[in-house]
Amino acid sequence: MNSAELIHVLYLIAIVAEAMTAALAAGRRQMDWFGVALLGCVTALGGGSVRDVLLGRHPLSWIENPSYLLITSGAALATILIARHMRHLRRLFLFLDAVGLVVFTIIGCNIASGLDMPLIIVIASGMITGCVGGVLRDILCADVPLLFRAELYATVSIVTGALYVGGQWWGLPHQPVMMAAMLTGLALRLLALRFGWSMPKFTYTESLH
Amino acid sequence: MNSAELIHVLYLIAIVAEAMTAALAAGRRQMDWFGVALLGCVTALGGGSVRDVLLGRHPLSWIENPSYLLITSGAALATILIARHMRHLRRLFLFLDAVGLVVFTIIGCNIASGLDMPLIIVIASGMITGCVGGVLRDILCADVPLLFRAELYATVSIVTGALYVGGQWWGLPHQPVMMAAMLTGLALRLLALRFGWSMPKFTYTESLH
Amino acid sequence: MNSAELIHVLYLIAIVAEAMTAALAAGRRQMDWFGVALLGCVTALGGGSVRDVLLGRHPLSWIENPSYLLITSGAALATILIARHMRHLRRLFLFLDAVGLVVFTIIGCNIASGLDMPLIIVIASGMITGCVGGVLRDILCADVPLLFRAELYATVSIVTGALYVGGQWWGLPHQPVMMAAMLTGLALRLLALRFGWSMPKFTYTESLH
Numbered sequence: 001m002n003s004a005e006l007i008h009v010l011y012l013i014a015i016v017a018e019a020m021t022a023a024l025a026a027g028r029r030q031m032d033w034f035g036v037a038l039l040g041c042v043t044a045l046g047g048g049s050v051r052d053v054l055l056g057r058h059p060l061s062w063i064e065n066p067s068y069l070l071i072t073s074g075a076a077l078a079t080i081l082i083a084r085h086m087r088h089l090r091r092l093f094l095f096l097d098a099v100g101l102v103v104f105t106i107i108g109c110n111i112a113s114g115l116d117m118p119l120i121i122v123i124a125s126g127m128i129t130g131c132v133g134g135v136l137r138d139i140l141c142a143d144v145p146l147l148f149r150a151e152l153y154a155t156v157s158i159v160t161g162a163l164y165v166g167g168q169w170w171g172l173p174h175q176p177v178m179m180a181a182m183l184t185g186l187a188l189r190l191l192a193l194r195f196g197w198s199m200p201k202f203t204y205t206e207s208l209h
Numbered sequence: 210m211n212s213a214e215l216i217h218v219l220y221l222i223a224i225v226a227e228a229m230t231a232a233l234a235a236g237r238r239q240m241d242w243f244g245v246a247l248l249g250c251v252t253a254l255g256g257g258s259v260r261d262v263l264l265g266r267h268p269l270s271w272i273e274n275p276s277y278l279l280i281t282s283g284a285a286l287a288t289i290l291i292a293r294h295m296r297h298l299r300r301l302f303l304f305l306d307a308v309g310l311v312v313f314t315i316i317g318c319n320i321a322s323g324l325d326m327p328l329i330i331v332i333a334s335g336m337i338t339g340c341v342g343g344v345l346r347d348i349l350c351a352d353v354p355l356l357f358r359a360e361l362y363a364t365v366s367i368v369t370g371a372l373y374v375g376g377q378w379w380g381l382p383h384q385p386v387m388m389a390a391m392l393t394g395l396a397l398r399l400l401a402l403r404f405g406w407s408m409p410k411f412t413y414t415e416s417l418h
Numbered sequence: 419m420n421s422a423e424l425i426h427v428l429y430l431i432a433i434v435a436e437a438m439t440a441a442l443a444a445g446r447r448q449m450d451w452f453g454v455a456l457l458g459c460v461t462a463l464g465g466g467s468v469r470d471v472l473l474g475r476h477p478l479s480w481i482e483n484p485s486y487l488l489i490t491s492g493a494a495l496a497t498i499l500i501a502r503h504m505r506h507l508r509r510l511f512l513f514l515d516a517v518g519l520v521v522f523t524i525i526g527c528n529i530a531s532g533l534d535m536p537l538i539i540v541i542a543s544g545m546i547t548g549c550v551g552g553v554l555r556d557i558l559c560a561d562v563p564l565l566f567r568a569e570l571y572a573t574v575s576i577v578t579g580a581l582y583v584g585g586q587w588w589g590l591p592h593q594p595v596m597m598a599a600m601l602t603g604l605a606l607r608l609l610a611l612r613f614g615w616s617m618p619k620f621t622y623t624e625s626l627h
Contacts, residue, residue: 027413029353034363036411038356049263054467056476058265066329080411087415120484135558140344142353144447144560147456154452202454202498204445206505236622238562243572245620247565258472267474275538289620296624349553351562 003175011107012071014100015044019072021097022137023079024086029141033077039140040076041069047133051108051125055115094193101153102185105130105160106178119165126161127154152192155199160185212384220316221280223309224253228281230306231346232288233295238350242286248349249285250278256342260317260334264324303402310362311394314339314369315387328374335370336363361401364408369394421593429525430489432518433462437490439515440555441497442504447559451495457558458494459487465551469526469543473533512611516574520603523548523575524596527582537583544579545572570610573617578603 001009019040026036045062052060062068079086086093108129112122131147131154138145147153160181167177191197210218228249235245254271261269271277288295295302317338321331340356340363347354356362369390376386400406419427437458444454463480470478480486497504504511526547530540549565549572556563565571578599585595609615 023411024413027411030410030412031353032408032410034408035354035356038363053262053471054478055481056265056474060263060265063264063326063330066327066333069329069333083411083413086413117481118484120487121481124484124487139348139557139560140354142348142351142560144449145453145558147453154456199450199452201448201450202441202445202501203448204442204501204504232620233622236620239619239621240562241617241619243617244563244565247572262471265474269472272473272535272539275536275542278538278542292620292622295622348557349563351557351560 003178007103007107007110010099010103013096014103015068015072016075017093017096017100018044018133019075020079021093023076024083025137025141026076027080027083033080036080037073037076039137040079041072042140043133043137044072044075045069045133046136047104047129047131048108050132050136051111051128054128055112055117055125057111057115095190098156098186098189098193101130101156101189102160102182104133105157105185106164106182109161109164113165113168119169122165123158123161126164127157130154130157130160152188152197152199156185156189156192159188212387216312216316216319219308219312222305223312224277224281225284226302226305226309227253227342228284229288230302232285233292234346234350235285236289236292242289245289246282246285248346249288250281251349252342252346253281253284254278254342255345256313256338256340257317259341259345260320260337263337264321264326264334266320266324304399307365307395307398307402310339310365310398311369311391313342314366314394315373315391318370318373322374322377328378331374332367332370335373336366339363339366339369361397361406361408365394365398365401368397421596425521425525425528428517428521431514432521433486433490434493435511435514435518436462436551437493438497439511441494442501443555443559444494445498445501451498454498455491455494457555458497459490460558461551461555462490462493463487463551464554465522465547465549466526468550468554469529469546472546473530473535473543475529475533513608516604516607516611519548519571519574519607520578520600522551523578523603524582524600527579531583531586537587540583541576541579544582545575548572548575548578570606570615570617574603574607574610577606 022039022043023036025043026039029035031039041062045068049060049062052058105126108126109122111129112125117125134153135145135147138147163184164178164181167181168174231248231252232245234252235248238244240248250271254277258269258271261267314335316335318331318335320338321334326334343362344354344356347356372393373387373390376390377383440457440461441454443461444457447453449457459480463486467478467480470476523544526544527540529547530543535543552571553563553565556565581602582596582599585599586592
């Protein structure tokens, strides 16, 4: 299995994991089955879609591969059946969610660097791919996006992207750099979850208006 | 009147009806007159705009026909004047809103099939056109989108699109299939409203985090 | 300094001011430093991005000039340091925010008229550029957008755009018309802030459903 195939397999695992965690968020809002399926699709595929719309890159991945819609909505609906056992699978899901974050980030970086974008945009593309799906999920649930308050979620994406882009810029070989960036990001996320690490918060209580 | 003309007339009725129901939502949030007009435009034209942005199809309908902006903002503002009588028109508006849902769906299907999209994307395009305007309205009102909890709203759109696409795929003549799909969708929506039908809900109370 | 250079300098001032006011909104929601930086970027650059996506115009400004991402996220983070003094700078910020509104509006009008769009779309493009960043900020904070309830904010954008477009349409020279439109818009916004002017509100208490 070469690195492109590995990324594709990890991508499929990641969209399934994202769709399933989105289904649980939908269940907390008592959405109907249709809402569950839709929130699964939007969360799993929304980051890549926003990235492609901002980059002006068409067709979007799920328009080119409509099976992604079936996979993510199917995974979200299956979650309804197994929800009672999800508690025991909590660690597995947090792990798969972390895998998804770094895989989405690498894919987003690859797409922008394939378009010869500047380095900052390559990292931003990785971060949009990794994080925007969860932001859309939270907007559709009328929550303040968790991203802005969670354990290093976006930071992990930026670190992963910066290592990957920086390593390639230094002329290091592609595949080891990619692996090292993903494993570092994954470790950082899992440590942040384990020890409750978070970015410092900014609290401001006065109104400007 | 051929079927393209009929669809266009129904489209104009639908965007007026969508803009007027959006104006009532704005009034419930005590928005100012500008907010009323803007929410009317976004609700009536937002579904088609999101569809076209996702499909990479330009120019958007209201950029090509700026009169749609005047029609929908005018309809929303007119609603302020007649709001006190809206209660008596409640059934008419729910009917026109249902007409709008199936008409938007058919239009969205036509646009995607005109771009030779796969069947799943044609149905998804119909659903996005029919439903996303209301989702944007609810996001701008900071509500959890009604779509995820309402009486078969999105289901009606999927059923309408699937009948329309399926009938054409089976080689049935275009115009009767379109009419049958629209009437079936309309009947399903009106029955759902009348009898309070809804999709089963998924309730999940534990936190994954 | 010609008018294009003036607009560019004012644009840089405007994105800094927008990013800093967004940082305060983030602080009110106790977002972490990353959320502060991101909300700054989205608020300052989001209006232009949505405009370009709707017009199908690529690359987006911040993809062409990635330094805008650094400027706006840097300005947002710097706000954390000086937040305790912001109260004394309140009037300066409201002034710079008003400058940003009219400058964004003029830039949005220029871009649409450069694409030979009809007059209504030119004015709408100015308004989207001027106002949508703040709407995105409020959505990400899970608030009903202030735009729909604030002191003539969107009205100022429409008046500025209409004067600018109308003056050019009447054949008046470009630079004086632009200056007059900007100063009129700025004066209107400052008077609205000073005297608490607002659009009449529409209140509707019954449910259609």
